[in-house]
Every structure is written in structure tokens, then in C-alpha cells.
Amino acid sequence: xxxxxxxxxxxxxxxxxxxxxxxxxxxxxxxxxxxxxxxxxxxxxxxxxxxxxxxxxxxxxxxxxxxxxxxxxxxxxxxxxxxxxxxxxxxxxxxxxxxxxxxxxxxxxxxxxxxxxxxxxxxxxxxxxxxxxxxxxxxxxxxxxxxxxxxxxxxxxxxxxxxxxxxxxxxxxxxxxxxxxxxxxxxxxxxxxxxxxxxxxxxxxxxxxxxxxxxxxxxxxxxxxxxxxxxxxxxxxxxxxxxxxxxxxxxxxxxxxxxxxxxxxxxxxxxxxxxxxxxxxxxxxxxxxxxxxxxxxxxxxxxxxxxxxxxxxxxxxxxxxxxxxxxxxxxxxxxxxxxxxxxxxxxxxxxxxxxxxxxxxxxxxxxxxxxxxxxxxxxxxxxxxxxxxxxxxxxxxx
Amino acid sequence: xxxxxxxxxxxxxxxxxxxxxxxxxxxxxxxxxxxxxxxxxxxxxxxxxxxxxxxxxxxxxxxxxxxxxxxxxxxxxxxxxxxxxxxxxxxxxxxxxxxxxx
Ligand SMILES: Cc1cc2nc3c(=O)[nH]c(=O)nc-3n(C[C@H](O)[C@H](O)[C@H](O)COP(=O)(O)OP(=O)(O)OC[C@H]3O[C@@H](n4cnc5c(N)ncnc54)[C@H](O)[C@@H]3O)c2cc1C
Ligand code: FES
Numbered sequence: 001x002x003x004x005x006x007x008x009x010x011x012x013x014x015x016x017x018x019x020x021x022x023x024x025x026x027x028x029x030x031x032x033x034x035x036x037x038x039x040x041x042x043x044x045x046x047x048x049x050x051x052x053x054x055x056x057x058x059x060x061x062x063x064x065x066x067x068x069x070x071x072x073x074x075x076x077x078x079x080x081x082x083x084x085x086x087x088x089x090x091x092x093x094x095x096x097x098x099x100x101x102x103x104x105x106x107x108x109x110x111x112x113x114x115x116x117x118x119x120x121x122x123x124x125x126x127x128x129x130x131x132x133x134x135x136x137x138x139x140x141x142x143x144x145x146x147x148x149x150x151x152x153x154x155x156x157x158x159x160x161x162x163x164x165x166x167x168x169x170x171x172x173x174x175x176x177x178x179x180x181x182x183x184x185x186x187x188x189x190x191x192x193x194x195x196x197x198x199x200x201x202x203x204x205x206x207x208x209x210x211x212x213x214x215x216x217x218x219x220x221x222x223x224x225x226x227x228x229x230x231x232x233x234x235x236x237x238x239x240x241x242x243x244x245x246x247x248x249x250x251x252x253x254x255x256x257x258x259x260x261x262x263x264x265x266x267x268x269x270x271x272x273x274x275x276x277x278x279x280x281x282x283x284x285x286x287x288x289x290x291x292x293x294x295x296x297x298x299x300x301x302x303x304x305x306x307x308x309x310x311x312x313x314x315x316x317x318x319x320x321x322x323x324x325x326x327x328x329x330x331x332x333x334x335x336x337x338x339x340x341x342x343x344x345x346x347x348x349x350x351x352x353x354x355x356x357x358x359x360x361x362x363x364x365x366x367x368x369x370x371x372x373x374x375x376x377x378x379x380x381x382x383x384x385x386x387x388x389x390x391x392x393x394x395x396x397x398x
Numbered sequence: 399x400x401x402x403x404x405x406x407x408x409x410x411x412x413x414x415x416x417x418x419x420x421x422x423x424x425x426x427x428x429x430x431x432x433x434x435x436x437x438x439x440x441x442x443x444x445x446x447x448x449x450x451x452x453x454x455x456x457x458x459x460x461x462x463x464x465x466x467x468x469x470x471x472x473x474x475x476x477x478x479x480x481x482x483x484x485x486x487x488x489x490x491x492x493x494x495x496x497x498x499x500x
Contacts, residue, residue, distance in 0.1 A: 034403070066460065135495060136494065137493065143438075236460075236471050237444055237463075237491045238470075238492050238493070238494055239490050239491050239492070239493040239494065239495070240493045240494030240495035240496065241494055280445075281444075281445075281492045282444040282445070317494045317495075320494055321494065322471070324460065
């Protein structure tokens with residue numbers, strides 16, 4: 001093989017996948033002066049990052065490592081918003097967790113201190129306060145834990161803006177280009193093969209979300225990511241439904257196995273829990289569902305019905321509103337729910353994927369950490385819990 | 399190039415558009431009727447208040463929203479005109495809190 005490549009056919013780093021994660025990785029690398037190419041089979045974005053909600057949040061994890069990672073990720077948005085020339089509608093207006101079960105009041109209150117200790121702004125709204133702030137919420141909702149700094153944004157504009165700014169910093173953007181193979185030499189990454197030619201490079205970042213395992217296979221690696229489908233309903237444009245984003249507290253509690261009030265067998269089977277997000281455009285997005293159905297992104301009437309019922313339980317006025325669209329996307333889920341941001345046994349091959357339901361919120365911190373990792377210095381967050389090896393070496397039985 | 403949305407009945411109907419009576423063929427959509435009577439826009443947007451007119455005429459773009467017989471956010475391109483209909487522009491987005499008080 002020939003190292004005298006045309007310089008256009010070579011890069012210091014090739015990022016694979018142009019979703020929120022891949023574009024953020026390319027952005028931070030290009031900003032740090034790296035010679036980087038970003039390869040995406042569609043446009044920026046094309047996969048999960050254009051079929052999701054737009055929450056960048058801290059509410060959905062108990063205090064601890066992952067919660068702090070989410071906070072670190074959220075904190076990066078204002079600075080990047082100022083640096084991009086695309087406005088991605090970043091609004092840190094808060095996300096409320098609605099509580100409708102007496103038994104949750106105590107645990108909810110108890111969780112506040114731990115989150116506050118991590119610098120996260122949490123408020124407890126009792127029933128009167130909640131009704132005052134959100135008159136459209138059902139009468140029997142008891143309280144709300146409001147994560148006052150949690151944010152929403154437009155994920156499509158985010159990924160598009162990151163790619164564009166990465167390009168301005170010198171990254172080579174390669175939309176409409178499919179990765180078909182990875183060439184190795186003496187076991188280490190040597191080049192990326194695409195349907196538009198070969199790019200010689202010693203470093204590859206696999207940021208292909210639910211497709212990351214297919215890229216991993218090209219170098220013989222098993223990357224344990226499964227697509228976890230989620231569906232969304234979109235309301236007509238209106239006011240008076242929800243003035244900010246909400247989710248249901250009971251769903252987090254239900255992970256412990258307890259049954260939620262008013263949950264039907266369908267809701268249980270489809271993993272349905274309320275998520276409401278009023279968008280900048282005036283529509284309101286309603287989710288959520290969680291199912292393992294392969295790469296299927298078709299809408300399922302039974303799931304949509306269960307989601308609509310769940311949403312009406314918390315926002316009865318939805319009965320008056322029309323639904324104008326629906327769509328489904330795929331969360332890249334790992335066995336322990338945390339992403340993989342990691343080198344691998346294959347020298348030069350890195351993984352930045354598996355962010356499940358937090359890939360938008362964690363996009364920037366992932367980009368920053370990958371840039372630090374490749375820089376060789378210490379990373380600003382300990383990456384040990386996110387290493388691929390945690391899945392490769394099963395712990396020995398005691 | 400243009401054909402009527404519904405078969406020719408030879409009839410006409412009178413409806414109210416922004417408080418003004420207009421008489422049109424009974425075989426058209428509300429969108430076509432008000433455009434034919436010189437309306438340049440059917441709604442204004444929520445954020446900037448910009449004027450919008452029908453774009454797709456087939457139910458996809460939601461740029462033809464009007465208030466029809468008191469019901470907000472109706473797609474004027476999908477509704478056939480009817481005798482006595484009251485039609486006005488959709489100004490910004492409707493407020494569910496307000497309709498609840500009614
Ligand atoms: C219904 C729903 C709601 C969600 N809501 C939120 C939310 O509110 N907040 C949040 O943080 N997260 C949310 N998520 C999760 C979020 O969507 C994902 O975590 C995130 O989009 C993953 O980004 P990614 O860049 O890793 O993957 P993707 O956006 O899927 O990017 C991977 C890219 O790789 C490309 N690719 C694949 N194979 C190849 C190949 N061979 N060659 C070249 N390119 C290739 C694909 O085209 C794709 O564009 C939600 C998910 C769903 C389904
Ligand atoms: S003109 Fe497009 S929906 Fe009516």
C-alpha cells in the first residue's frame with residue numbers, strides 16, 4: 001500500500017456518523033485544530049437525532065456519576081450556542097416531574113438534596129403552586145419536582161449547526177457517503193473505506209448510534225448497542241396545553257418494579273410514560289414509549305393510543321387538541337444505560353455511541369471528552385465507567 | 399391546469415369571510431374561495447406574526463389554517479364551503495385555556 005496519498009484522501013481523524021454525537025465530536029476536534037473528516041451516509045443529521053425530543057436534562061437520573069455527566073453536558077450548551085452561526089433554540093426553561101402518587105412524595109423530596117449537591121437547581125411545587133403555574137394539569141396531580149435549569153433545544157438545528165461550524169474550523173464534511181469497511185495494518189486502523197473512496201487515517205471514531213455495532217464488526221469488535229424504539233405524537237400549534245416540558249415521576253419510580261396509578265396493560269407492554277415538550281414552533285410533542293423492535297421506525301397505532309391516553313391523564317385539555325403528525329426513532333441502548341466513550345482493543349478505533357435517551361443532551365460533553373481523550377491528557381470527566389471493556393470482561397462470579 | 403375540488407353543481411353559497419359576505423361556487427374549498435376573493439393571506443404565525451397563505455392545497459403544510467364556524471386551526475384547503483359558514487383568519491395560535499372557559 002501507498003502512503004503517498006493525495007492529501008484530500010487522508011485525515012488525522014475520521015468521525016463516522018453525523019448525528020448529534022458525531023457532529024459534536026467533529027466540532028470539538030476541528031476546533032482544537034485537528035485535521036478531521038466527518039462521514040455520514042445521509043445529511044446532518046439523518047438517524048436518531050432527527051427522530052427524537054430535544055431535552056438536554058438532568059432530571060432522569062438519580063444523584064451520582066451519570067447525573068453529573070448530564071449536568072456537565074448541559075452546562076456546555078450556552079457557550080457552544082454562542083459559537084455556532086445556527087440558532088438551535090436552546091431554552092433552559094425547566095422540566096417538571098409530575099407526581100400523582102402519595103407514596104412518591106417522600107422519595108421525591110428526599111432526592112432533592114442529592115441533586116442540589118451536584119449543582120442542579122430543583123424546586124418542589126406543591127399542588128397549589130403547580131396549579132398556579134400550570135392550570136392545564138389534571139386536578140389530582142399532587143406535586144411537581146421542577147428541574148429549573150433543564151433545557152430543550154432543536155436537535156436537528158443543533159447537529160446541522162455543529163457540522164457547519166466544524167466545517168468552518170476546517171473539518172472535511174462528507175454527507176451522502178457510506179462507510180463500507182475499515183482497513184487495518186498490523187491490527188491497527190489504517191483507513192476508512194467508503195462508497196466514495198478511501199480515506200487514509202490512523203484514528204476512527206465510531207459515532208454511528210444504533211448502527212455502531214455494524215461499524216464495530218468491520219474490525220471484529222462486538223459493541224453491545226440495541227435499538228430501543230420510541231414514538232412521538234405532535235399536536236397542532238396551540239397555547240394552553242403545557243407552558244414548559246414535563247415528564248412523570250412515577251415512571252422513574254416504576255423502574256423499581258412498582259405499578260403506577262392508572263396504567264393499562266398496553267401502557268405497561270409498550271413502556272409508555274408521559275413526556276411533554278412544547279416546541280419553539282408552537283406544537284407540543286408527546287411521548288414516550290420503549291420497545292425493542294429492531295430497526296423498525298414505523299408508527300404503531302396501539303402505542304400511539306396508549307401514549308395519548310397517558311398524556312391526557314396528566315393534561316386533560318389534550319382531548320380538545322388535534323394530533324397532526326407522529327414519528328418514531330431509535331435510542332441506542334447499552335446493557336447498563338450508559339454510553340460508551342472509549343478506546344478499544346483495536347489501536348486507533350474509538351467508540352462514542354450508546355447514549356440511549358440522552359444522546360442530544362450528552363452530545364457536547366461527548367465531543368469534548370473525545371477531543372481530550374485523543375489529546376492524550378487527562379479528561380475533565382473520569383471515563384473509566386464508560387469504557388467498552390466493562391462489557392467485554394464479564395465480572396467473575398463471587 | 400386548475401379544476402374544481404368537487405363536481406360542478408351549478409349552485410353557489412354565501413359565507414362570511416372576516417365579517418364580509420362573499421358569494422362563491424358551492425364546489426370549492428374554503429381556501430380557494432377566499433383566495434378567489436382577493437385574500438392574500440389566511441393566517442398569521444405564532445412567533446413573528448408573519449402572514450401565511452395556502453401552500454400545498456392538499457392537507458400537508460398547515461399554512462392555510464383558519465377559524466371556521468368558531469373552531470380554530472381548521473385546514474381551509476380541506477373544507478368545502480357551505481351556506482352560512484363563518485370564516486376568519488387564524489391569528490397566531492389558539493389558546494386551549496380560553497376555549498375551556500367558554
Ligand atoms: C422518541 C425519542 C425521543 C428522544 N428524546 C431525547 C431527548 O429529549 N433528549 C436526548 O438527549 N435524547 C433523546 N433521544 C435519544 C437521542 O435521539 C439519541 O440518543 C441520539 O440521537 C443519538 O445520537 P447519535 O449521534 O449517537 O446517533 P444518530 O443520530 O443515529 O447518528 C448516527 C449516524 O450514523 C449514520 N450511519 C450509520 N451507518 C453509517 C455508515 N455505514 N456510513 C455512514 N454513516 C452511517 C446514520 O445515518 C446516522 O446519521 C430520544 C430518542 C427517541 C427515539
Ligand atoms: S394548504 Fe397545505 S395544508 Fe392546507
